[in-house]
Amino acid sequence: MVEKSGRPAYLQIVDDLSEQILRGTLAPGDALPSIAQLGERYDVSASVIKSAVSVLRTQGLVVGQQGKGVFVSETPPATGPADDIDSEVLAQLADMRRTLKELGDRLAALESTVFPKPKRSR
Template identity: 75%
Template structure:
């Protein structure tokens, strides 16, 4: 059953099923329970379960086979390799430049608004 924690129900289901897949409780090639079974298990609607399965597909953890069901992927998605510190530094520098550019645009917009609408804050 999903908790009323503020976290969307479909993400709670994703968390639970991906935890089972990574732990090996749901082995590669194993069929997931049917949508109806998952609805009953988590006490949610079919659309919530379908949204969770869609996320799992996007993550590469499950694959669907038309007319047969949804199965745990034989080759789970490989996590992205960590970036080198040089790449990370370059990305951080680009972000800093973007932030400064946005600040400059905000300042220019404020100046323009005060010129067009004098006396208005």
């Protein structure tokens, strides 16, 4: 059953099924329970289950076979390239932050030149 935690129900289901796959409770080649069974287990509608299964497919954890069902993937998704992409994205973000800080400093200097602070009279 999903919790009312603010996290969408389909993502809670993804977390639970992913954990079962990674632990081996659902082994490679095993069929997932039907949409109706999963809906009953988690107490949600079929559309919520379909959304969760779609995420699992995108992650490469399950594969669908038309007319047969959804099965745990025989080959786990590769994690190496994703790690490389993550590192590259983080490096780009750090570079963007440096550039934004430099631009902010330059803007502050320009504003202080154009709009000098009035002198206080004593």
